[in-house]
Each structure stands twice: as structure tokens, then as C-alpha cells.
Amino acid sequence: MELIDLAATPEGRNDFVGFLENICSTMDLDYASYASANPVSGKVVAFTTYPDPWRDHYMQQNLHLSDPTLHTAARSIAPVDWGRLDESDAFNKVFNQASDFGLPSIGMTIPIRGPYGETGLFSVTSGASVRDWGLLKRKIIADLQLSAVYMHDRVMKSDRLLDILRHPALSAREKEILQWVAVGKSQQDVGDILSISPRTVEVHLRSTRHKLSVLTTPQAVGRAVSMGLIYPG
Amino acid sequence: MIVVVDAINKDKFTHILDDMYKLRARVFQDRMGWDVKVTNGREMDEFDELDPAYVISLDDDMNVIGCARLLQTTGPHMLSDVFFDILDGEPPLRSALIWESTRFCVDRDRLGKGVAKNSVSYATAELMVGIMEYARESGISDIITVIDPVMDRVMKRSDNAPYDYVGKTADMGKVKALAALVDCTDERINKVRAFAGIEGEIFLPEKAVAEAHQDKDLAMMETELKTYIEEQLTAATTERERSDAIALKEAIGEMLRTRRMSDA
Structure with missing residues (x-):
């Protein structure tokens, strides 16, 4: 397994690290990282906002080979609070060293599973007290889940081969709903037109946004139109 | 739960x-x-x-x-x-x-x-x-x-x-x-x-479930051991087999007592 730090490339710094920095500042987090293995080539891609000395140390010491926030967390379906991992020797090995670099050991990893069985790992840390962390976590966990999977899809799509594999497959209902939204109908209207609940409209739009790797419904409309999946409104 | x-x-x-x-x-x-x-x-x-x-x-x-x-x-x-x-x-x-x-x-x-x-x-x-x-x-x-x-x-x-x-x-x-x-x-x-x-x-707290199950396993093992010892005793035909079976019973009894004490 080879760890590639795309953050060192100008393009990586512009896109993904900026995205992570943005998440830290809007959600009141200290640091954020993302790592995944390319399901085809097996190469590991990682981005982080951690300070350079820790990043260098981490790579030189090959800590990614034993870091439980990567290996253990990947096997959960729910976000893994690092409190669940801190009894293991591997955790102590990594986090004793992290604390020498002045880094917090409170945090959580969100495991992302893609349609081809590939996993991405999105981690955030906080210097807050255990109590404040509990409160913060509750507040941001849904947004973090969405951000994590969004970043994962973007990283996967940055690979040309994977981009082709991940051609969005919208269901007839998803297209139908998005088409009504594109012509300016509200979620309530769409629900009334199709005789379904507004919540059904929302879960389908959420799925559509995920499949198109966008964060907002207007972006989804734009992308779907450009791909010829729906007609312009 | x-x-x-x-x-x-x-x-x-x-x-x-x-x-x-x-x-x-x-x-x-x-x-x-x-x-x-x-x-x-x-x-x-x-x-x-x-x-x-x-x-x-x-x-x-x-x-x-x-x-x-x-x-x-x-x-x-x-x-x-x-x-x-x-x-x-x-x-x-x-x-x-x-x-x-x-x-x-x-x-x-x-x-x-x-x-x-x-x-x-x-x-x-x-x-x-x-x-x-x-x-x-x-x-x-x-x-x-x-x-x-x-x-x-x-x-x-x-x-x-x-x-x-x-x-x-x-x-x-x-x-x-x-x-x-x-x-x-x-x-x-x-x-x-x-x-x-x-x-x-x-x-339920994870720890409580894990411990309860451990106790359950131990209790089951004890019962099985006791049955085995009784079988050995009943099956003993010679004096030698009988004394071995009694020795086994005492050794296992001692082992279980020691563990209960260390658990307490």
C-alpha cells in the first residue's frame, strides 16, 4: 500500500484540502482528513489539514499501516467515535505520537462505502472537552456524513476510469421528480402532482444529489440537464 | 434491551x-x-x-x-x-x-x-x-x-x-x-x-452484555465439567480409575474455587 499525498500537488491543494479547511471552519473542528484506496489500482489517496510536521512524521513512520481510525473504522457502517477505538494498542501507538505534536485525540471517522465496495474514510478531530464534543457531534453529524460522501465521490470521479464506471444511474422516479423541480415546482407541488409525500420527494432528491455528486438541488438540475438526463426547465 | x-x-x-x-x-x-x-x-x-x-x-x-x-x-x-x-x-x-x-x-x-x-x-x-x-x-x-x-x-x-x-x-x-x-x-x-x-x-452498555455472556459461558462450562466428572466416577471399574476420578474432581473443584475468588 502506497500513501500518496495529493495535497502536495497544486490541484489537490486547491480542491480537496480547501474543501476540508472549509469544513473545519464552518463546523468548528480542528483538523479534517480524507483517505481512500482506488478500487482499481489499489493506490491510497489522502488529503489532510494536519500541520506539515505531523503529516511528514505520519508518512515517514508509515503510521497509516496501523492507524485504527483507518483500518478499524472502515468496518463500521456508522461514524466511529474514536472513543470506541482508544483501548487498542494501535490507537495508543498513533495517538501518543500525535499528542507529542500537540494534536487532539478526540474525533470521529466516517466510513464511506461506494457502489463497487470501495471505502473512503473521512476523519475530523476536535480539541474540545469530551462533553462539548458530544454536543458538537450531534449537531454536525448529518452534514459531515453528506460532506464525507460528497468528497469521496469527487475523489473517485477524479480518476478517469472510475468516472466512467460511476456514470449516474437515476431511476425513473428520480428523473421525474428532478424534471418537475427543473421547471420550478416546489417539493410540496411535486408531491401533490405525483401523489407522494413531500418526504418521498426529498429522499429521492437527496439520492439524486448523491448520484450526481453535488450538494444542492439547483446544482443537480444543472448537471442533469448538461448530461441530457432531463430537459432544461 | x-x-x-x-x-x-x-x-x-x-x-x-x-x-x-x-x-x-x-x-x-x-x-x-x-x-x-x-x-x-x-x-x-x-x-x-x-x-x-x-x-x-x-x-x-x-x-x-x-x-x-x-x-x-x-x-x-x-x-x-x-x-x-x-x-x-x-x-x-x-x-x-x-x-x-x-x-x-x-x-x-x-x-x-x-x-x-x-x-x-x-x-x-x-x-x-x-x-x-x-x-x-x-x-x-x-x-x-x-x-x-x-x-x-x-x-x-x-x-x-x-x-x-x-x-x-x-x-x-x-x-x-x-x-x-x-x-x-x-x-x-x-x-x-x-x-x-x-x-x-x-x-445496553456493551461491557455489561459482554460480561453477562462470559458468566453464562462459565456457568455452562462448569455444568459440563461436573457432568463429566460424575460420568467418570460412575464409569470407574477399578480402584485406580476411581481414585483418579476423585483426584480429578478435587483438582477441578479447587480450580473453580480459585477462579471465583479471583473474580470476586
């Missing part, structure tokens, strides 16, 4: 998982007649290999009385990879905020009728609440659940009617299956809790 077992903590709960697979075999093959693969009295499929999370109900004696299996819809799951018929060939919903629930069941043989704490009705509601609360704590907004028409009626009766369905009701051999949507809002959770009279925390 509920415990969540996933790939991270499953080593502590091997017996619970084993009992769960056996319960699934009894329910899905024996009672419901689904076309599932049962090996050695245990029902397992390829989705159990994908590190799902299991929400498991336990009674006061730590017996498994119900279970359900959860997977992320962004990755491989049953609706995307197996239940094509339900979706009529359409691609499945995929979202970081939607989980899929499958293999929901409770143990009708162990549970009674009525609405008391050890009834089918209570255990079913508690398991539904367990799934929704675990999902809610993980930031999940909705669950898509693959169920049969009987379960659909049970959900409606438990004040947990799905807010919608995806695809159609499909014939799965002898049985029918459909995909229902439920949200994980406080409103829905409170309704199901009120319906069954579920109050307070339903999740």
Missing part, C-alpha cells in the same frame, strides 16, 4: 451473533419459507460478509429475541444487488443519509402474546425503536426496509406505518416482498415508544 454489534465489537459477541443466525434460520426458512441459504442451522448470506451492523434484542437472560441487519445504501446492499424485482429494474436510492434494513425478525417461540415486556408486540416495537435511534445518532435521516406484507401490517399496527414505498410488491418465490420508507425523526420514534410503553434508555 438492545445491543448493536458490528465488525468492530463482534469478537466480544460471538455467541450472540451465532444465536442470531440460528434465529434467522428458524424465522426465514422454517416459519416464513423464504428461499434462504441455511448451513448448519444458521442463515447467512453474502451481505453478512460486508460488515453490516446488527441491531439485536436481548431478553433479561441475555437470550437473542430479535434482530435486524443494517447496511449503507451508498455501498452494496440488498436492494441494489439482489432485490431487482422490487425495483422493477430501476436503480436503487443511494444516499449517505439512508440506511437499508433487512432480515428484521423476532423470536415468536420465546416471546409471549399480549403487550407485556416479553411479548412479540413489545419486542417488535423495541427493535424498531432501536434501529431508528441507532440510525438517528449516526446522522441518518431515513431507512429503507425490505419487508413482507405481514411485517408491513405489523408496522402499521405499531404506529410506525411507512410514509411511502419504493418500487412494487414483488413475488419472491412463495412470498411477497416490498421496500418501505421510514424516517428516523423524534416524532416517529416517540410514537412507537408510546405505542409499546417503552421508556428510557433501551441500549
